[in-house]
Amino acid sequence: MIRSENLRSGYIQEDVEEYVYQLLPERDKVIREMEEYAEQNRIPIIGPAVARLLSLLVQVSGAKRIFEMGSAIGYSIIWLARAAGPKGKVIYTDGDSQKAARAKDYFRRAGVAKKIDVRVGDAIELLKKTPGKFDVIFNDVDKTQYSAALRAALPKLQRGGLLITDNTLWSGKAARPAAVGDADTLGIQEFNRLVYESKQLYPVLIPLRDGVTVCRKN
Numbered sequence: 001m002i003r004s005e006n007l008r009s010g011y012i013q014e015d016v017e018e019y020v021y022q023l024l025p026e027r028d029k030v031i032r033e034m035e036e037y038a039e040q041n042r043i044p045i046i047g048p049a050v051a052r053l054l055s056l057l058v059q060v061s062g063a064k065r066i067f068e069m070g071s072a073i074g075y076s077i078i079w080l081a082r083a084a085g086p087k088g089k090v091i092y093t094d095g096d097s098q099k100a101a102r103a104k105d106y107f108r109r110a111g112v113a114k115k116i117d118v119r120v121g122d123a124i125e126l127l128k129k130t131p132g133k134f135d136v137i138f139n140d141v142d143k144t145q146y147s148a149a150l151r152a153a154l155p156k157l158q159r160g161g162l163l164i165t166d167n168t169l170w171s172g173k174a175a176r177p178a179a180v181g182d183a184d185t186l187g188i189q190e191f192n193r194l195v196y197e198s199k200q201l202y203p204v205l206i207p208l209r210d211g212v213t214v215c216r217k218n
């Protein structure tokens, strides 16, 4: 049984989705605890299936310098930090200082605290003012800000670097005309259109969980 709403796509047949999650190996104690806390406190996290995709992309690309926009309690960033290996440097960003405090405790217990630089504030502004370029930028901010996040991320990505963005199917709503006043769906639709129109990016939208778009910078 899929217990958490975080894991339900809303557009994949339930038995098929169930099957995808049943295949996943057990996670360690800290990761399981974070999954349970997120479920109980309705904190949207990417969950283990998308986390494995992120981890795989970091491993195959050899990414070391990683920036995450919208980190919440630090679930996805622990997977990114572990995948980046001992030389990895990962930047956490979130506007909520309470979530950042909880995340720091998880980082310590997961043994990745030294690799993660925690910054509280607006992720888009923090990215713009952080010197240097990144091998991977993971975008998981508010959906109305996706186009602004894209504009900020493009100049901060290395050539060959990856911009990975979560929720790009938005429970399937991205594929249908947005309801009046649904700024989140409009934000995602604009982002999807912009990345596929961009000459600087090579995007692939993967229909895993809520949709994940992986863009390679040319």
Ligand SMILES: C[S@@+](CC[C@H](N)C(=O)[O-])C[C@H]1O[C@@H](n2cnc3c(N)ncnc32)[C@H](O)[C@@H]1O
Pocket: 044, 045, 046, 047, 069, 070, 071, 072, 073, 074, 075, 076, 077, 093, 094, 095, 096, 099, 121, 122, 123, 124, 140, 141, 142, 145
């Ligand atoms: C979907 S959650 C992130 C989940 C996280 N990536 C994970 O999977 O473990 C989105 C988070 O982004 C934060 N957020 C949204 N827009 C932001 C912004 N512009 N700057 C900083 N944080 C932002 C929210 O406070 C929230 O904690």
